[in-house]
Each structure stands twice: as structure tokens, then as C-alpha cells.
Amino acid sequence: MPNFFSAPSAASTPILFATKNTWDAVAASLPALARAFAIASGFTAKPGECLALPGESGQLASVLFGLEDDPAKANPFHAGQLPAKLPAGVYHFGNAPHDARLAALGFALGSYRFGRYKKAEPYAASLVPPEGTDATDLTRMAEAAMLARDLINTPPNDMGPDELAAAAKMLADEFGAAYRCVIGDELAREFPLIHAVGMASPRAPRLIDFTWGEASHPKVTLVGKGVCFDTGGLDLKPSSAMLIMKKDMGGAANVLALARMVMDAKLKVRLRVLIPAVENAVSGNAFRPLDIFPSRKGLTVEIGNTDAEGRLVLADALTLACEEKPDLLIDLGTLTGAARVALGPDLPPFYTNDEALAADVTRHAQAENDPLWRLPLWQPYDAWLDSKVADLNNAPSGGFAGSITCALFMQRFVTAETRWLHADIYGWTPKAKPGRPEGGECQGARAFYKLLSERYG
Template sequence: MPRVTTLLPATEDAIPIRCVDAVGWPALQAELPPLAAAFATASGFEAKPGRTALLPGPDGALALVLYGVEAGGRADPFAVGRLPEALPEGTYRLENLPGDPALAALAWRLSGYRFGRYRERPSPGARLVAPEGVDAAEIDRIADAVAAGRDLVNTPANDLGPAEIEAASRALAERFGATCRVIAGEALEQGFPLIAAVGRASPRAPRLVDLTWGDTDAPRVTLVGKGVVFDTGGLDIKPSAAMLLMKKDMAGAAVALAAAEMVMGAGLPIRLRVLVPTVENAVAGEAFRPGDVLASRRGLTVEIGNTDAEGRLILADALALADEEAPELVFDFATLTGAARVALGPDLPALFTEDDALAADLTATGLSVNDPVWRMPLWAPYAALLDSKIADLNNVSGGPFAGAVTAALFLRRFAPAAKAHVHLDLYGWNPSTKPGRPEGGEVQTARLVYALLKSRYAARG
């Protein structure tokens, strides 16, 4: 169900929002009716980015909104996402948009999201008419999928454990006629020993969700999402400040499910598989320990250098399962390393892949849909930093350098047969509110991956 008001069909009663930059403002001001022009002057309106003016008509009712945007084509594609909060209740239409009208409409929808599970937080009353030529149903599908993912990330761990991740996956599968199986208990211990080991200390049992959808003869695309519902760090326990946002350590799972919802909602002609290893990394007598050597599904043994590097362990077993059918594309999504955040900040997920053409396509697509990524190197010589004296590899390098790169190199060992493997190291959280991105949980790269899959496969349907 939609979380905020959907886009509306065209209506003559919609109040126009005129986008204007500093260059175009004098000419527009001269064209305004005298009353509106005088009101704009009296209110001190300047055509600077983010400025608004509410101009009355002859009857005193709101007749026109002026909205300042960047000049020279430098406008934020989501800039109009500031408007729903700034406008009174009513129906509006956008005029003179400086950029992509579909992104503007999406920004409006995404800005209206509110997480209201624990207290009422009504969405803004300003409603938008779909801009001409924009596929309103597509925008609404994307916005609803993002909202569902944000809900998962924003839900605290006391109400979102592995069982709830499973329930959300099953509900999504049921909506779209997908198949969903869950591996837990003895089957998990035997077949996915890394996932089982990471989740063993929690009273909430670990599991692996395996959702499949689409024609089995279609191109195979697999999405793998890290679903650590809370990360204490394990026996290498985090300091309290570092634990405050660890409810978001399952954001990779939310991204995978949100992207899957977009793909299935659009009916893309692919055979989609979604794998979500979901655990709680807790501290108890059965917790795995630094120095332990664990088996993996792929057969590689892993020495544990740090129990706080648990995400790559559960992803490794899930990637090994994905790799067994040699899919055309494998994406994994994870809030994996602080090193990626130090390098790129919270807004720019790190992209790792050995496929140069795919990396270029992902980078360009991310910019086109305002869901950006930045490619980082899979520098092969750094793989030696993961060497172990007693096992096939260690789960950490043991040093301060290239933490995001070594994590990506660790994961690459578990998906050798996939035609292309993409690792996305993301933050999964908006530290502050920006247009289209309210403060809180975020499903970074979900829209990007959907857009890439749509561009590659929609024409084959």
C-alpha cells in the first residue's frame, strides 16, 4: 500500500508552481499580474535556490507559487522535494522545470515519506499532479518500494529480527507470485556454516531467505542483501556510540527487497533471485570468537580476525549459493565498512566490480536517476592482506589500510562463477533531511539497480 499520497491526474484546479532562476526572474516578474508582482516584491522574494513565494490572485486565494532553482543547468534533480513541506494543503502542478520531470515528481513523493509506526507523523497535505509525459504509475511503484525499504531500516531491532525480515520477504513474494523458501536450523548449520556461526549467540535464530521470481529461461539476476538486524560487534564489541545506529545494519537486505519490488512491479523479463542472510550479531556463551576457524559453504576455511567483520561472513555463504547457478549478474548490498564512509561519506556508496563496462554503466545510470555510486578499485595485490597462517583466509586484514577494498576482495572469493559480480558498500541512512531524502533509513542503490536492469532487459520482454 502507498505510504504517501500518489501522484494525481491533471486538473484545471491545480495551483501552478513556477520554477525560476536568477537569470529568468526579471522577465517573469515583468509578466506577472500587477497584484502578484507587487506581492512578490513586498515579500522580498529572490530567485535563489529553495526560496518560495506564495502569490495571491484577485480573490486573495493562492494562485501561483514561485520557486527558486539553480541557474545554468546545475539544479539538484530532487530540488522540488523541498516543496511539500513548504506549501499549504492543496493540489499543485509544476511548470518550467529545469531538469527531468520524472525525477522531480519522484522527489516530491519521496519527500512525503514518514515513519509512523510509533507515533503519528502525517504526510504533508500538498499533492502533486503528474507532470506531462511522466509515467505516474512507475513513479508511484518506485516510491512505494523505497518507502517499504525505509520502513524496514527505521524499525528498531526489538521489533525487527530475522523472523520479521523473513515475514517481509514472504509478504513480498506473495504479492507478486514469487517463491520463497527459508533455510534455518540444522539445514543452515550444515549448508551455511558462516551464517549459522554469526547468528548462533542470539535467541533469535539466524536464517537464509531465498526468493525466486520470473521465467526460469530468462537471464538470471541475483540480489544478495546483508540482513544483520543488530550488530553489537560480537565479542569484539563496539563502543556504545558505535552501536547507536546498528539497527540499520540490515539496510542491505532492505535494498535488495526494495529493488526486487521495483523489478517485479515492472514485470521485467528476468529470472530474479533474492538471497537475504539475516542474523543478529549478539554476545553470549555461544558467540563465535576471535581466532576461531570456520568452514564456509564454498569449502574455504576462514580464520576470524574480528567478530565485528560479520557481514562479509554471512554474505560469503549467500554468494556461494548464488554462484552455484552462475548467474548473469550478482549484486550484493551491505553496510559493510567504515572505511568506505571515511573515503566517500554517507551519500555516496562504494562500487566494486571487475567488469569495466558494467561499472561505467552503473556510474552513468546512478547519475541519471540521482542514486549515485563511486567506483573503488578491486586491487588484487591487497588480497595478500587477508592471508592466514592456519586457514584459507582471514576475515580481516588486521591493519588500518584499504578496509573497504579488502572486504570486497574477501567477498569476490565466494562468487567466481558469476559472469559479473557487483559489491555495493553503502551507509543506508540519511544523517540529515535533504530534498527527497528525509532523515533516517535509506535504500541507497535500489533505484540505481532497478534502472540498470530495466535499461538492459525491458526491451527483451
């Protein structure tokens, strides 16, 4: 992990934030040489504009960085551009950005580089945390995001069900969690939908299951979709749609990131993590459209589309989760293109019938700059899941409300008394932005961590 933060140091260089409205005042506060250099360089405090200023002997004396004028419209992570722009060294905020805590977190998140296959030197700039911020918690959240990004960015030849299970076991072992993994014949008997999706691949499907914490504490269960690559099955995706399908285990990666934060913070929960890990491949024994399979819950499912596989593997895992009556059940998955059509890549929808939970999630998502937007579990659409030959169909025809019908499908496998939240994340940043490099992304996990911290800290 890169060193995002440094201890206070007399040698740290100040970063001075300026907007177009405050630039004159910031310029007036600079030594004459630095002010003249900034003016000659044409610095205008445009958002993201960065300029290193010299001291009397030519050394780096300070750094100017432009921000938006209106805090309500500003990107709180704009400082995430700094690690890539700064020379090696230790820095501190010389004046206050719009939100110092989120700016520091953005700085840490912007320090990420994926260098497993192509050499990428880590950025050499570190930040003295702003006074009053919890550097330990910021580090915890940044390191969890790095874990999720690394897992998603790893290509499927090196991140199949077995490798994902190994990553989960490594995390479980680090925090002393009890780990088990169900594979093979036992999986076929206990979790027939998980087995059906993964049986065409030579890489055996499995259910990852680990628990941590005191048994007497409230039960919080996290379920993550771990489809390590999704061809679409026999309803084959076009090649353009397969290009980022290494991210289809993004739900699992984000669940592991969230679990890491929970365990590292020692929250007072009995945590359980369930990850159905499969590869949706094509071969002679692949599951087919119109096949009918039983589920762990006993409901029979007709296959309307083999590319709607994520909800199938999550259905069996959610059934298992509900069997021990958790106090809170959260699932994350990269499930539908419909969610992206509705809300784009940066704003995942979430679903719950618990009004207090919905309000808390919305509040923490906003506070953490980890966007989430509630969509309804619209019951009139539930009938669309009906099948003439089975209890339900995994992919109703018509093409409308795809994310909602997916959530309604999964609700069929959650007991009515369970406090449940489902998030349909993207897990990917298509184009780099401050604090969010292009590639695998940690979405929702920080907001959920803060929710759990508030409730069980």
C-alpha cells in the same frame, strides 16, 4: 503509501520555478497583485525558498520556488522540499525545472514520513506528473524507496531476523514468488558462516530465499546483508557506533526495494533474492576472535574481528548464488566505515571486474541522481587476507583500504565466470536534504533497477 501524484486537474495550482538569473522574467509574468506580494515578501529565488502567492480574492493562486542557476551544480531533487512546505492540494509545474522527471521523483521521495511510533500526518500535497514523464515508473521507484526506508527505520526490537523474513515473504507473496527460509540445524550444516554470526542471539539466524519469473529468462540474483542489529559481537562497538545499527540490514532492505521494482515492472528475468538475516549479539556462545569456521564453499575463515560480520554472512549467500550460474549477481550491504571515510554517506562505492557493467552502472547512477562510485578490486591487496592457520582472515590487520579488502574477501566466494557487482552502501541519511529525509535510505536500488530495465525490460 502517500498519494504522490494526481490526475490532471483544472484546479491544480502552478509551481513556478525561478533562479536568481530568471527571477525578473518570472516576476514579469505574474499578475500585478502576485508580483507586488512577492516583491513585498522579499522573495529572491534563493534555492529552496518557497512562497505561496494570493489571487485577487485571496485564494492560493500559485507558488514560487527557488532553484540554483547552474543546472550542472543544481540538486535535481530540490523539489523534494515542496511536500513539507505546501498547503493541502493538487499542484503542477507551471514552468520547467532543470530536470522535470527528477524534480517529480524528488517531490515523491520528499513525501515520505515515518509514523509507526509517533503520529506523523502524511503530507497533503500531490503533484500532477509533468507531461511526458512515466508516472507509473516514478511511483514504482518512490514506493520501493518507502519500503526500504520503513524497514531500516524500524527499531531492532521490531525488526529482527524473523520480522525481516516476514517482510520478505509478504513481498514474495504479493508477486507470486516461490519463498523458502532456511533456519536452525539445516542452516548450521549448509551455511556455517551465517550460523556462526547469528548463533549468539536468541533470535534464530536464517537465510531468506525467493525466486520469481520465467525459468527460461536470464538469471538475475540479488543478495542483501540482513544484520538486523550489530553490536560488533565480542569486538564490541562503542555505544556511539551502535546508535544507528538498526540500519545494518540496509542491504537487505534495498535488495527488497530493488526486487519490488523488478517484479512490479515485470522485467524479463528469473529473479532470485537471497538474504542472510541475523543479529550479531553477545552471549556465552558468541563467535570469538581467532575462531576458525568452515564456509559453504569449503574455504576456512579465521575470525580477525567479530565486527566484520557482514562479509561472513554474505560469503555463504554468494556461494549459493553462484551454484546456479546466474547471468548477473548483485550484492548490497552496509559493510565498512572505510567506505564512508573515503566517500562519505551519500556516495557508496561499488566494485566489479566487468567494464561494460561498470560503465552502465555509472551512467544510470548519474541519470537517476542515485550516486555510486567505482572503486577497484585491487589484487595486490588480496594477499592481506591470508591467514597462517586458515584459508583466509575476515579482517586483516593494518586498517588500510577496508572497503577494498572487504570486497576482495567476498570475491573469494564468487566464481570467476560470474558477472558480479558489489555495493558497499550506507543506507542512511544523517542529515535531511531535499527528497532524502533523515533516517533510512534507499541507495543504489534505483540505478540498478534502471540498469536491469535497460537490459531485460
